[in-house]
Amino acid sequence: MNEFEVRSQLEEMGRRARVAATELAVLPDEKKRFCLNEMARALRLASSDIIAANRMDLQSEKAAKLSGAMIDRLTLDEARVEAMAKGLETVGAQRDPVGRILMETTRPNGLKIRKISVPFGVIGIIYEARPNVTADAAGICLKAGNAVILRGGSEAFHSNSKIAEVLNRAAMACGLPDGIVQILPWTDHAAVPLMLKMDRYIDLVIPRGGERLIRAVVEAATMPVLKHYKGVCHLFVDEKCDIDQAIRIIVNAKCQRPGVCNALETLLIHRNILSDFAPRFAGAMRENKVELRGDEAFCRLVSDAKKATEEDYFAEYLALVLAVKTVDTVEAAVEHINHYGSRHSDGILSAIPGNIDYFLARVDSSTCYANASTRFTDGGEFGMGAEIGISTDKLHARGPMGADELTTYKYLVFGNGQVR
Amino acid sequence: MNEFEVRSQLEEMGRRARVAATELAVLPDEKKRFCLNEMARALRLASSDIIAANRMDLQSEKAAKLSGAMIDRLTLDEARVEAMAKGLETVGAQRDPVGRILMETTRPNGLKIRKISVPFGVIGIIYEARPNVTADAAGICLKAGNAVILRGGSEAFHSNSKIAEVLNRAAMACGLPDGIVQILPWTDHAAVPLMLKMDRYIDLVIPRGGERLIRAVVEAATMPVLKHYKGVCHLFVDEKCDIDQAIRIIVNAKCQRPGVCNALETLLIHRNILSDFAPRFAGAMRENKVELRGDEAFCRLVSDAKKATEEDYFAEYLALVLAVKTVDTVEAAVEHINHYGSRHSDGILSAIPGNIDYFLARVDSSTCYANASTRFTDGGEFGMGAEIGISTDKLHARGPMGADELTTYKYLVFGNGQVR
Numbered sequence: 001m002n003e004f005e006v007r008s009q010l011e012e013m014g015r016r017a018r019v020a021a022t023e024l025a026v027l028p029d030e031k032k033r034f035c036l037n038e039m040a041r042a043l044r045l046a047s048s049d050i051i052a053a054n055r056m057d058l059q060s061e062k063a064a065k066l067s068g069a070m071i072d073r074l075t076l077d078e079a080r081v082e083a084m085a086k087g088l089e090t091v092g093a094q095r096d097p098v099g100r101i102l103m104e105t106t107r108p109n110g111l112k113i114r115k116i117s118v119p120f121g122v123i124g125i126i127y128e129a130r131p132n133v134t135a136d137a138a139g140i141c142l143k144a145g146n147a148v149i150l151r152g153g154s155e156a157f158h159s160n161s162k163i164a165e166v167l168n169r170a171a172m173a174c175g176l177p178d179g180i181v182q183i184l185p186w187t188d189h190a191a192v193p194l195m196l197k198m199d200r201y202i203d204l205v206i207p208r209g210g211e212r213l214i215r216a217v218v219e220a221a222t223m224p225v226l227k228h229y230k231g232v233c234h235l236f237v238d239e240k241c242d243i244d245q246a247i248r249i250i251v252n253a254k255c256q257r258p259g260v261c262n263a264l265e266t267l268l269i270h271r272n273i274l275s276d277f278a279p280r281f282a283g284a285m286r287e288n289k290v291e292l293r294g295d296e297a298f299c300r301l302v303s304d305a306k307k308a309t310e311e312d313y314f315a316e317y318l319a320l321v322l323a324v325k326t327v328d329t330v331e332a333a334v335e336h337i338n339h340y341g342s343r344h345s346d347g348i349l350s351a352i353p354g355n356i357d358y359f360l361a362r363v364d365s366s367t368c369y370a371n372a373s374t375r376f377t378d379g380g381e382f383g384m385g386a387e388i389g390i391s392t393d394k395l396h397a398r399g400p401m402g403a404d405e406l407t408t409y410k411y412l413v414f415g416n417g418q419v420r
Numbered sequence: 421m422n423e424f425e426v427r428s429q430l431e432e433m434g435r436r437a438r439v440a441a442t443e444l445a446v447l448p449d450e451k452k453r454f455c456l457n458e459m460a461r462a463l464r465l466a467s468s469d470i471i472a473a474n475r476m477d478l479q480s481e482k483a484a485k486l487s488g489a490m491i492d493r494l495t496l497d498e499a500r501v502e503a504m505a506k507g508l509e510t511v512g513a514q515r516d517p518v519g520r521i522l523m524e525t526t527r528p529n530g531l532k533i534r535k536i537s538v539p540f541g542v543i544g545i546i547y548e549a550r551p552n553v554t555a556d557a558a559g560i561c562l563k564a565g566n567a568v569i570l571r572g573g574s575e576a577f578h579s580n581s582k583i584a585e586v587l588n589r590a591a592m593a594c595g596l597p598d599g600i601v602q603i604l605p606w607t608d609h610a611a612v613p614l615m616l617k618m619d620r621y622i623d624l625v626i627p628r629g630g631e632r633l634i635r636a637v638v639e640a641a642t643m644p645v646l647k648h649y650k651g652v653c654h655l656f657v658d659e660k661c662d663i664d665q666a667i668r669i670i671v672n673a674k675c676q677r678p679g680v681c682n683a684l685e686t687l688l689i690h691r692n693i694l695s696d697f698a699p700r701f702a703g704a705m706r707e708n709k710v711e712l713r714g715d716e717a718f719c720r721l722v723s724d725a726k727k728a729t730e731e732d733y734f735a736e737y738l739a740l741v742l743a744v745k746t747v748d749t750v751e752a753a754v755e756h757i758n759h760y761g762s763r764h765s766d767g768i769l770s771a772i773p774g775n776i777d778y779f780l781a782r783v784d785s786s787t788c789y790a791n792a793s794t795r796f797t798d799g800g801e802f803g804m805g806a807e808i809g810i811s812t813d814k815l816h817a818r819g820p821m822g823a824d825e826l827t828t829y830k831y832l833v834f835g836n837g838q839v840r
Binding site: 022025113120121204224226242245251252253256347360362365366368372373376383394395396398399409411413414415416417420 | 445533540541623624644646669673781786787788790795796797801803813819828831832835
């Protein structure tokens with residue numbers, strides 16, 4: 001790969017995206033709906049081509065090195081192409097995230113000030129070997145009026161390229177300019193750091209994948225990054241609570257899908273309920289094959305639990321392992337979460353309203369729960385329709401991000417000659 | 421300065437701020453009002469001490485090197501201390517930026533989701549030799565529930581330290597924890613990069629000052645930065661407009677205070693109005709001693725105008741100099757602004773509604789004006805009460821930033837046993 005050529009081709013892609021974004025920003029919503037429906041139709045029509053491209057990825061040398069779970073994520077079939085198409089239609093049907101009036105006021109001097117939502121412009125998305133992200137990201141970016149430059153995992157290169165090509169061609173057939181959806185035409189990693197310096201063309205980058213990928217993007221990028229590092233999620237079992245309900249919630253939060261960011265990783269138990277709670281809870285965990293790592297007080301009551309180390313309380317296991325700790329007060333629970341947690345999703349299971357209020361006000365996380373599973377931190381579950389990711393940052397967007405979070409705002413000021 | 425000592429003292433300040441922020445986040449608004457009024461009272465009582473500290477700054481070696489304008493900004497007298505106190509009271513009286521319900525919904529499964537505004541936590545502010553920023557920043561941060569760590573210009577070291585001490589002491593006398601307002605206790609620049617790595621303790625940094633200061637902060641900081649690089653502001657005189665009104669607006673935008681970021685730097689003139697407009701406009705500029713740098717078409721009509729270079733169109737003069745360019749269409753005006761501008765404040769002076777709409781929709785700036793001076797881009801003028809700065813970023817905050825912009829949000833989810 002010749003760096004000079006890569007650079008100039010990236011520049012060209014950036015310019016094309018910028019021009020496309022200018023058009024997209026003023027596109028009426030009916031037109032965006034129409035385009036997204038047409039793009040869905042095009043995906044369905046190209047289904048066998050996309051699956052053929054996917055076959056090339058699955059038969060490549062790179063795929064041979066992937067785990068079973070990763071192969072599963074990489075594999076496309078008719079049902080999965082249909083799901084991508086359906087996703088585009090669903091995003092299309094949502095209300096327009098652009099042009100919302102966020103504030104409107106008339107000043108004493110007669111100036112009318114209006115704050116409205118507008119697209120960012122061009123968004124870069126860097127993700128791992130999941131070809132469905134190509135369609136999802138393109139759809140949600142278009143709905144929010146943004147052009148998108150994609151860089152997917154090299155294992156999915158043929159699938160991603162084909163999907164992006166189909167989508168971009170369908171958009172052009174609807175009269176949109178070339179460059180609404182573009183994908184980096186190289187499998188080589190060297191293009192990524194170059195892309196991440198293109199702050200003249202890319203307004204925002206969203207990395208999706210493991211912590212290593214995300215840290216690498218944050219370090220290299222000169223434009224703003226919306227990100228989510230990890231989910232070290234907690235539940236706190238208060239001294240008074242519905243124990244059966246608490247156990248149901250814990251089983252769900254830990255076991256329903258242990259490999260995701262909103263799954264439970266550490267359970268905090270109030271000391272006053274420990275002896276009642278621990279044996280029943282441990283039984284439920286045993287049934288679900290969850291390995292427990294507890295502190296001394298807990299291990300004394302649950303003989304098959306391992307001893308937890310300091311590292312266990314920082315760990316995002318993403319597996320059927322759960323750290324457990326006894327705390328003396330709701331204050332201590334909050335302190336533990338703010339120290340060891342990742343500001344993702346944390347909850348209290350309690351029948352004491354004052355403790356619930358205290359917990360929700362003081363836990364510094366994007367989503368704080370009372371008496372529900374942490375697994376609900378998700379754009380779909382929040383009613384956002386589509387999700388582009390979850391942010392553990394505090395700037396701009398926190399928690400699940402939908403199409404609204406892919407917009408910024410500007411002020412329009414209408415005068416009739418006002419001067420200062 | 422011993423780096424190890426500086427580091428450990430910075431850590432100590434960070435921890436103190438973090439603890440203070442936890443308290444501040446849940447402080448009722450009446451208490452914040454009361455504290456801000458008490459802090460104002462303390463400033464007035466300490467007026468002579470503050471002026472004495474300011475005298476030390478003015479008599480220092482560093483002050484001897486400052487320009488007249490900078491000395492003026494540095495100098496405090498009773499009236500200026502009174503203005504700072506008044507500022508604190510005004511901020512205190514505003515509505516609470518914390519706890520606003522931004523969204524509320526009940527999902528089909530009964531989960532109640534509420535999105536509320538919350539403080540960032542700890543904000544770092546880095547600024548130049550203007551001691552009034554110390555009180556303004558502390559006040560607006562406190563109103564938004566944030567603790568603040570300040571680093572002012574070394575020329576104002578004694579003034580800033582005294583003001584911060586008075587404010588922090590007054591807050592403590594109201595029962596707030598130590599560390600609401602802290603100031604770096606060194607004049608040495610070496611502490612700044614260390615402060616900018618403290619992302620464990622500081623959630624957000626806001627630099628206030630010249631472009632060099634801001635670029636240095638952006639490069640060194642590992643936490644998010646809200647910033648404003650420069651204001652290359654434009655007005656576009658359309659082919660149909662009220663010429664007298666246009667000239668009044670231009671004179672105001674250029675001359676009322678040429679050294680500020682929302683002052684006019686480039687004027688674009690529609691070719692069809694050029695011969696009518698140019699002579700009258702040039703006359704008004706002559707009266708106001710504004711040096712004009714125009715393109716060929718303009719210079720042909722205005723003989724005392726200089727020829728503009730490409731650099732002139734990128735320039736933020738901050739002085740009585742104005743670049744002028746002839747354009748053929750509103751499209752060309754928008755293209756010029758999006759290419760040469762800084763996304764700050766740009767306006768159209770026009771009697772053609774379609775052109776106004778086109779301009780406002782397509783100019784990618786934080787604030788877009790129709791028939792008014794760009795000088796209105798200001799928190800006070802927008803009715804925000806107090807302002808912490810103007811952002812030319814797109815992430816989180818754009819344009820003037822008030823206390824609302826010093827908050828982020830979180831989701832509270834209320835359940836009664838919901839699992840997924």
